[in-house]
């Protein structure tokens with residue numbers, strides 16, 4: 001079969017990235033990105049997406065006739081049929097049409113999915129789930145999202161929002177979560193939670209090698225800096241990661257008991273940079289879940305890394 005290509009767009013809270021993907025092999029032929037922070041309005045969003053897509057097409061040097069479509073994975077809730085991003089918190093806009101303007105501009109079909117859903121799709125076809133029909137992909141970042149695959153198909157739920165594992169409640173009177181509720185897993189196990197805990201300890205004057213790597217004003221702490229601190233044996237940072245990973249394990253134990261998946265795939269910058277997170281979460285999950293499902297469960301790292309979103313979005317155009 002001749003090679004077919006599609007453009008995948010990963011439209012996130014802080015950046016738009018796009019790449020040309022070979023749909024037969026899953027190989028990324030090119031990639032480009034732009035920040036979304038200074039976005040002005042809706043037209044501006046579409047313009048920015050087009051400029052990133054153009055850049056990725058230029059770099060790919062692929063015959064345009066072989067490009068079959070443009071897939072978009074967007075952070076937030078989406079209407080897949082209409083190709084509309086329903087709640088675009090990152091740019092403060094609602095009901096933002098994405099597929100129609102792109103389709104018109106390039107004269108190609110365009111499809112839209114949620115970012116976690118498309119990253120799960122990427123792992124299913126070309127990543128850590130390619131030989132497995134029943135798994136859950138959990139992505140740890142600013143928040144925690146998950147995609148559910150049952151019999152090789154992504155489960156979306158009645159309102160298309162299945163997989164909100166981050167809002168599983170661990171403590172009825174716990175910390176407040178970004179969603180407004182209290183005690184959600186996300187408030188304890190996300191990268192944001194790890195960074196917050198480290199910042200609080202630093203503000204209390206505790207000692208850590210990570211002190212120089214933190215932007216105390218903005219509270220920014222990169223996964224790589226966390227990984228380096230752990231490698232150097234830093235107690236404060238190691239403690240923060242172990243605590244969060246244990247909470248993740250508690251959440252996963254419930255998922256294992258309830259859903260009985262064959263595999264859990266953990267991804268996201270922190271998980272990829274810090275091996276300890278997965279190890280601790282896996283141990284805690286297996287220790288807490290019921291014996292029979294625990295015999296079968298495998299906990300593994302996602303394989304497509306930063307590109308899961310682009311590859312998965314491109315795959316929306318595969319059929």
Ligand SMILES: [Zn+2]
Nearest residue numbers: 167177179184
């Ligand atoms: Zn929540």
